[in-house]
Amino acid sequence: MFKVLVSDPISDLGIQQLMDAPDVLVEKKTGLAEDELAAIIGEYDALLVRSQTRVTEKILAAGTNLKVVGRAGVGVDNIDLEAATQRGIIVINAPDGNTITTCEHTFAMMMALARHIPQAYAKTVGGVWDRKSFLGVELRNKTLGVMGMGRIGSEVAKRAKAFGMNILAFDPFLTQDRAEKMEVKLASVDDIVRNADFMTVHTPLTPETRHMISRPQFEVMKKGMRIINCARGGIIDEVALVEAIDEGIVAGAAFDVFESEPPQLDHPFLSHPKIIVTPHLGASTVEAQENVAIDVSEEVLHILRNEPFKNAVNMPPVAASVMSRLQPYFSIGEKLGSFAAQSANQAVSEIHIDVAGDLSDIDILPLTRYIVKGVLGHHLGSEVNIVNCMHLAKSRDINVVVTKASKSKGFTNLLTVTLKTQNHEETLVAGTLLNGYGERIVQIDKFPVDMAPEGHVILISHNDKPGIIGRVGTLLGENDVNIASMQVGRKIIGGAAIMILTVDKAVQKEVLSQLTTLPELNRAIEITL
Numbered sequence: 001m002f003k004v005l006v007s008d009p010i011s012d013l014g015i016q017q018l019m020d021a022p023d024v025l026v027e028k029k030t031g032l033a034e035d036e037l038a039a040i041i042g043e044y045d046a047l048l049v050r051s052q053t054r055v056t057e058k059i060l061a062a063g064t065n066l067k068v069v070g071r072a073g074v075g076v077d078n079i080d081l082e083a084a085t086q087r088g089i090i091v092i093n094a095p096d097g098n099t100i101t102t103c104e105h106t107f108a109m110m111m112a113l114a115r116h117i118p119q120a121y122a123k124t125v126g127g128v129w130d131r132k133s134f135l136g137v138e139l140r141n142k143t144l145g146v147m148g149m150g151r152i153g154s155e156v157a158k159r160a161k162a163f164g165m166n167i168l169a170f171d172p173f174l175t176q177d178r179a180e181k182m183e184v185k186l187a188s189v190d191d192i193v194r195n196a197d198f199m200t201v202h203t204p205l206t207p208e209t210r211h212m213i214s215r216p217q218f219e220v221m222k223k224g225m226r227i228i229n230c231a232r233g234g235i236i237d238e239v240a241l242v243e244a245i246d247e248g249i250v251a252g253a254a255f256d257v258f259e260s261e262p263p264q265l266d267h268p269f270l271s272h273p274k275i276i277v278t279p280h281l282g283a284s285t286v287e288a289q290e291n292v293a294i295d296v297s298e299e300v301l302h303i304l305r306n307e308p309f310k311n312a313v314n315m316p317p318v319a320a321s322v323m324s325r326l327q328p329y330f331s332i333g334e335k336l337g338s339f340a341a342q343s344a345n346q347a348v349s350e351i352h353i354d355v356a357g358d359l360s361d362i363d364i365l366p367l368t369r370y371i372v373k374g375v376l377g378h379h380l381g382s383e384v385n386i387v388n389c390m391h392l393a394k395s396r397d398i399n400v401v402v403t404k405a406s407k408s409k410g411f412t413n414l415l416t417v418t419l420k421t422q423n424h425e426e427t428l429v430a431g432t433l434l435n436g437y438g439e440r441i442v443q444i445d446k447f448p449v450d451m452a453p454e455g456h457v458i459l460i461s462h463n464d465k466p467g468i469i470g471r472v473g474t475l476l477g478e479n480d481v482n483i484a485s486m487q488v489g490r491k492i493i494g495g496a497a498i499m500i501l502t503v504d505k506a507v508q509k510e511v512l513s514q515l516t517t518l519p520e521l522n523r524a525i526e527i528t529l
């Protein structure tokens, strides 16, 4: 039974599928301090948060059973990603579910800012009928600068067009082609600052975007600019903004987010007549909260059940079309890695992965990860997973080298894993998926073989001499080891050979030792797949 802790308020409807899952127990404990959460997290396999819980290194270190942290939302700045990656904890988010909601909030803020809605409301309900102080501006024919044309920025631009606005857009990944398709004008930060009437930011907060609008930008800014931030506090320099409003450069600002949340009571935004604020409500609609909770619950279930998942923040994204081609090879890839690691008898210094066949034209990094996980998993056990395997390999000075080729010896795809040791020994295992037969190992070192990689395998190296197969069979029989299948591979008659036996149960160490005392037999090891 998997235990899932929900530590922030998350829509019940959204997590219903987790609550209904027969193999999952969901517990809700919100408002816990770091120490309280660290004290109990060890019991849980998954943690579900919104933005309130700070998932710190301390909490992740105490989460000895933790496999996944799910963030019901986009931003993961409340989660220590590096600490999670080092521990092999997958961090997933729900990037799509609140896009429209946040875009609509941005629009609500822009319109409220243009027409002074909050200030006018406050006066009206306070008994003052003031029609003079709140002269607004139209959006039509105004220029809107959008910084960050990702999911939310693009939706904002689309709606702004419907309002008759002209759009200047800046995003390092926005091409001229895409800008034309979206009917926006590609611009620089400087163009926007100098020419827009309204400006809205939709970037993540990164070292590069932190204070991307600060004193130097305010100094050249078009007078009367109105600024909206429904992305992350800190993208716009709060202190410089207040100064720019007071100096008459900026006409007003609408902020949903703050550099530090919640802001202190004496934060200048809270009392400034030209600044309107909401308490990080961008994603707060019934629909968005359900969407993100549904998305994140689905992913958590996949991860707990060892099923393929997407949206892992601490792993590079992979297009669905690429994933569907790679996925069938994950299991054989991991088994090849594990087989090679069990077969190598020295510390590994390099994992060489060769992928030949029709997978050679796509990015095979996810498959590489499964193979590396297979190699490291033999020694590191459950500590290693596809999130931390590359990091673990690097931290152990194990070089991962990947090569690709289009020719694959007649197979649709042939995966070859070669482990190199510091004293230049090599262990090679190659495998494939055979139509109608499933996973096969087709080569071990220089020997062509044909075996299904499963269960307990005894791998013997010997000299190709008469009688050896009989002696091995007799010894195993005497020790109650039942042989399910046997294969022998050799390159030349009488030369070096290998014998691969699949047996019904694990073989005792003493039996393997006895095997090595047989004449002409050089090595006998057990490999479990």
Ligand SMILES: NC(=O)c1ccc[n+]([C@@H]2O[C@H](COP(=O)([O-])OP(=O)(O)OC[C@H]3O[C@@H](n4cnc5c(N)ncnc54)[C@H](O)[C@@H]3O)[C@@H](O)[C@H]2O)c1
Pocket (backbone or CB within 6 Å): 074, 075, 095, 098, 099, 102, 147, 148, 149, 150, 151, 152, 153, 170, 171, 172, 173, 202, 203, 204, 205, 208, 209, 230, 231, 232, 256, 257, 280, 281, 282, 283, 284
């Ligand atoms: N207020 C809320 O409740 C709320 C809700 C959802 C998302 N958000 C925030 O909104 C922001 C945007 O979310 P999204 O889902 O659109 O993300 P996204 O990843 O789809 O888009 C972000 C875009 O910013 C661009 N970008 C990165 N660095 C940039 C730079 N230096 N200059 C210009 N553009 C840059 C990226 O190329 C990308 O296109 C994020 O910060 C997210 O955390 C806030």
Ligand SMILES: O=C(O)CC[C@@H](O)C(=O)O
Pocket (backbone or CB within 6 Å): 050, 051, 072, 073, 074, 075, 076, 098, 280, 282, 283, 284
């Ligand atoms: O309401 C929330 O959980 C925060 C939403 C938002 O900031 C996000 O990053 O998804």
